[in-house]
Structure formats: structure tokens, C-alpha cells
Amino acid sequence: MSTSTHPSTQQHLLSSRLQYLEQSFIHPAFDYETELLEAIRFGNAAKAMSMLCKINEMEGATLASHPLRSKKNALIASCTLFTRAIIKGDVDPETAFQLSDVVILEIEKIENIERLASFEYEMLLQFIGMVKRKTETLNYSHIVKMAIYYLSEHISQDLSLKQIAQHIRVHPSYISDRFRKETGVTITEFINRKRIEESKHFLLYTNTSISEIAFLFKFCNQSYYTHLFKQYTDQTPRQFRRNGH
Numbered sequence: 245m246s247t248s249t250h251p252s253t254q255q256h257l258l259s260s261r262l263q264y265l266e267q268s269f270i271h272p273a274f275d276y277e278t279e280l281l282e283a284i285r286f287g288n289a290a291k292a293m294s295m296l297c298k299i300n301e302m303e304g305a306t307l308a309s310h311p312l313r314s315k316k317n318a319l320i321a322s323c324t325l326f327t328r329a330i331i332k333g334d335v336d337p338e339t340a341f342q343l344s345d346v347v348i349l350e351i352e353k354i355e356n357i358e359r360l361a362s363f364e365y366e367m368l369l370q371f372i373g374m375v376k377r378k379t380e381t382l383n384y385s386h387i388v389k390m391a392i393y394y395l396s397e398h399i400s401q402d403l404s405l406k407q408i409a410q411h412i413r414v415h416p417s418y419i420s421d422r423f424r425k426e427t428g429v430t431i432t433e434f435i436n437r438k439r440i441e442e443s444k445h446f447l448l449y450t451n452t453s454i455s456e457i458a459f460l461f462k463f464c465n466q467s468y469y470t471h472l473f474k475q476y477t478d479q480t481p482r483q484f485r486r487n488g489h
Contacts, residue, residue: 350363377392387422395431437476439463447485
């Protein structure tokens, strides 16, 4: 005698199977997100970049009918999560929200999906930088702390001594001398080292070309970027990317 499955039972089995598939897709993303936010909270840039790459390899939700608007909405949502994460990492809430406002304004200015994709990683490093600076600047004067904060937040933009001095309302020669005495390096060297350090994450965790990375961090050309990178790391950017460290 043949047996048949009742239609309602079939529907239940199908529903259960679909639910299982959905959960198996969603849970890794949730786990990655949890690890990402923990990495941000503790200022672990390498771990955070790795988790963000894994999340971006998965299919994201559609948050608007237009692809550009959908991507912007996704980044704004990420910005909100990153802000909460650094507040948990003991960053002053007002400072965290100020960074969030600046980042969201920058997101809205971008009109290219590819640029938005790379900006997501820049945004991540900005938030992590705020957590790291909290501990890195403990023994510096208020003036030097302000300079470091400004430099770190604008590291992928054009920077000048005059611009930095205007921001913290002191004479350029004063902040230049004070910065060197307290940190042991000139402002120019600090900027170069910081840019090289930040660029490492793009070499390891993105497919961005070396020439694009050089442009992103405002090096005058790829050759100069390669020269400085080798000076500080004993490797070229290409060797660093190939070796994975």
C-alpha cells in the first residue's frame, strides 16, 4: 500500500526547511557583525577589517529601490553601529556622535557606488582610530592631543602645518616644536607613518590597487608611496600584500 504525505505536512516541512536555510545564511552574518563590533570596541583594526570583508562577501539587504541610495543607507546603518561600539570602548559619546555626523555627511556627498565601497573601510578605520587615540595620547598635552586627533581624523585628506595650527588656534611654529618635543617625531613624519600604517589594512583586506591606495592617502605618486612604505617596513607594498604581513 502506498503512502502519501498530507499537503499541510508537506507545507510544514518546506517551511521548516526554508527557515533553516534562512537561519544558516543569517547567523554567520550576525556572528561576523558581533565580532566586528567587538573588534571596533577594543581598537583591533586587523580583526575589524577582516570581519568587514567577510560580511561584504555575503549578499546584503536591499534598503532602497535605487542601488546608490541602498548602499548609502547601509553605510549610515553601519555608522550608527560603529558609533555605539566606540562609545562602549569608552570614547566620549559627544565626540563619537560628532564623528558620526561628519561621516554621514561624507557618505551623502559620494555619488559613486565603488567610492562608497572603499569609503566603508575608511570609515571603519576612523572609528577604530578614535578608540586607539584614547590610549595612545594619555601622556601628551592637550594641544598635542588636539593635533593628533585632527591628523588622525583627516589622514586621507590633504594636510598642512598651517591648516593644523588654524584648527587648534596656535602659531604653526609653536605646534611644530611642541609636537616634536612630546612625540619624538615631526608632524610630517607622523603623517607619513600614520598613512603607511593605515594603508596596510587596504593592502591586506581589499583588492584596491596600489596606485589607488597611494592616491587615497594623498601620496604624490605610487613611487613615493612605495619608497616610504619600504623605508618604514623593509618591504614594498606589493611584497607586504603578497606575504600577508
